[in-house]
Amino acid sequence: MTARHGSINLIADKCTSCMLCVRECPVWCISLAAHAETEAPAAPGGRARTVNVLDDFSIDYGLCMFCGICIDVCPFDALEWNVADDLVEVTRAATVHDRERLA
Amino acid sequence: MTLRVWSGGGRRYAVDEMALACCAVELAVDLPDFDETDLDIDAHVLVVAGTVSRAALPTVLARYEALPEPRYVIAFGACATSGGPYWDSYAVIPGIGESLPVDVFVPGCPPRPHLLTTALESLVGDRDVVGSDS
Numbered sequence: 001m002t003a004r005h006g007s008i009n010l011i012a013d014k015c016t017s018c019m020l021c022v023r024e025c026p027v028w029c030i031s032l033a034a035h036a037e038t039e040a041p042a043a044p045g046g047r048a049r050t051v052n053v054l055d056d057f058s059i060d061y062g063l064c065m066f067c068g069i070c071i072d073v074c075p076f077d078a079l080e081w082n083v084a085d086d087l088v089e090v091t092r093a094a095t096v097h098d099r100e101r102l103a
Numbered sequence: 104m105t106l107r108v109w110s111g112g113g114r115r116y117a118v119d120e121m122a123l124a125c126c127a128v129e130l131a132v133d134l135p136d137f138d139e140t141d142l143d144i145d146a147h148v149l150v151v152a153g154t155v156s157r158a159a160l161p162t163v164l165a166r167y168e169a170l171p172e173p174r175y176v177i178a179f180g181a182c183a184t185s186g187g188p189y190w191d192s193y194a195v196i197p198g199i200g201e202s203l204p205v206d207v208f209v210p211g212c213p214p215r216p217h218l219l220t221t222a223l224e225s226l227v228g229d230r231d232v233v234g235s236d237s
Contacts, residue, residue: 027181027188062184062198065212087210088221090229092200095184095208 005066006085010057010102014078017052021070021079029063030070032056059102061087062095106146107134109223114234116227119146119170121163123153126180126213133216144235148175148226150219151203154182154189155196167203175230177222178205181212188212206230 017034033056039049071079089095107118107130120130130152149167167174178199181187186197199205206229207222226232 027190060185061210062208063181063187063190064210065181065188067212085211085215085218086221088218088225089208089210090206090225092184092198092205092208095210 004083005068005081007061007082007087007097008059008064008066008071008102009080009082010059010099011078011080012054012057012099012103014076015054015057016076016078017054018075020073020075024069024073026067026069027063027065029060029065031058031060054099057099057102058096060096061089062092108144109134109220111220111224111227114227114236115144116148116223116232116234117144117146118223119149119166121149121151121153121166123151123155123159123163124180124182126152126182129213129216130179130219133219145171145233147171147173147233148177148223149203150177150179151183151199152179154187155199155202156194157196158194160196160202163199164202171233173231173233175206175226175232176203177207177209177219177226179209179219179222180214181210184208184210 022030022032034052034054036050037053039051109116109118178184183199186195189195190197207226209218209222
């Protein structure tokens with residue numbers, strides 16, 4: 001049996017580390033780490049830009065209620081539902097999925 | 104005490120259920136009730152389904168102690184795994200794993216019923232769970 005709302009995928013390239021998902025999560029199951037980098041001006045005489053670079057992103061499926069609020073609030077569609085729901089784990093630590101497992 | 108039967112790999116296993124909250128409904132969907140003719144099997148698996156409050160913890164521990172060895176624990180759902188939405192409540196145990204040796208964690212709020220089958224398959228695959236051949 002597959003389910004539409006089985007798990008959550010992170011599309012890291014779209015994530016701007018804005019923290020909206022982290023703050024809106026009712027059970028605080030998302031953790032996110034990022035740092036700021038300065039990008040050189042695109043054209044001569046332009047202004048340097050500061051961008052956020054995502055370092056780490058994890059969802060604790062042991063806490064997650066699969067409500068989808070994080071997916072709803074993401075302004076950049078960096079989170080999406082995945083049909084895979086094989087989240088049964090033998091240790092508590094393994095229920096926390098890091099960036100690689102969410103990809 | 105509610106006992107349920109799970110059949111897998113040509114064997115039957117009795118499963119004891121600690122029904123504490125809404126997760127128990129999902130559990131009941133997946134496994135049929137214990138049948139009169141099945142009463143010869145002992146349960147070696149305890150499924151904790153629902154929010155474990157501090158007040159309910161002694162009951163859960165007693166239920167675990169009552170199982171014959173070797174015994175196994177499945178934490179079914181977010182509350183049993185981590186306390187779920189109540190993880191920061193003074194009245195709730197943030198996961199049964201801090202009080203019992205949990206063998207399988209089943210995430211979800213609630214988990215889909217078939218994930219209990221997945222958890223039992225994983226348990227039986229990893230451990231030598233006592234079951235009946237009939």
